[in-house]
Amino acid sequence: MTDVLLVAHHERAEAAALVRSIVDWLGDHGHEGWLTPTDAAALDLSELGAERAPAAAGLVVSLGGDGTVLRAIQLLAGAPVPIIGVNIGLLGYLTEVEPPMLTASLERWDAGPSAGEWHVEERMMIDVDVRHGAGAADRADRTRWMALNEVVIEKREPGHTVRLQVSIDGAAFTTYAADGLIIATPTGSTAYSLSARGPVVSPQHRALLLTPVSPHMLFDRSLVLDPNEIVEVQVIGIRPATMSVDGQFGTGVNEGATITVRPSTSVARFVRFGRRRFHQILKAKFGLADR
Helix, strand or coil, rough: CEEEEEEEECCCHHHHHHHHHHHHHHCCCCCEECCCCHHHHHHHCHHHHHHCCCCCCEEEEEEHHHHHHHHHHHHHHHCCCCCEEEEECCCCCCECCHHHHHHHHHHHHHHHHCCCCCEEEEEEEEEEECCCCCCCCCCCCEEEECCCCCCCCCEECCCCEEEEEEECCCCCEEEEECCCCEEEEEHHHCCCHHHHHCCCCCCCCCCCEEEECCCCCCCCCCEEEEECCCEEEEEECCCEEEECCCCEEEECCCCCEEEEEEEEEEEEEEECCCCCCHHHHHHHHHCCCCC
16 A cells, blocks of 8 residues: 655645545555645645655655645655646646546556556755854744755845855855846756746756846856755845745845755656656747747
8 A cells, every 4th residue: 555645736626626536546546645734724625634744655646736746845855755746737847647647647656667657757956054144033943945946045125136145166156246046956947047047957967057136247147057066155245135945935044144055865756657858848838839
């Protein structure tokens, strides 16, 4: 028997019905499905909520878009549990299955990887550590995060830039005066970094992308770094900033705070039912023509 954690979008009308159908299918096939108490309450499915550690699951099924997949990643906190993403969101870069194919996909998963019905694709993640400056009033108790897409340090107040001093592998690089700075993985290259005119990078690569957001300086290019290079960002000057991880608020960072980003020893694991051609996914999502 496999315990399956379901992570569902709270505001998609079809999410609750899909959760019930998946739990029924799992039960009929000797498995057990459950929700976190938070998801269960939000979907009015309290009978399916359970106080279990997400890392104890044998599989996670994400029902939503990319944001729901990222929330599942955060719940797993680096645990080596594979994820099946079901797209009931918008773009769905990270998802694998559309709702009409859900039952067939579960049947293929149940057959096992040894039957050649699916395989696991691994994606690079990053570890994020924060050291707060002296006297920071809004520091979070938490000082360490993990991200699949990116960490973003950006201005807190409208109409101002923040000053962010960047070092790479212990050597000073430059100080950015900008709305913010994005440090992304290849998976995150099609997220916020893309909006800031960063490069599109195949997720099969391992790399760190450093992309400024609306820099008030002549140097406005992204850097593509070796995945083993360590990036340190220090907030300098009196203007406060915030740090977010995979689109969720992490902590406030004030003058003297240092954010260190390095490749994680953990990876995100996704169940894939066939070969994924990244450039074809990109083409489909952006509606690109053949010529």
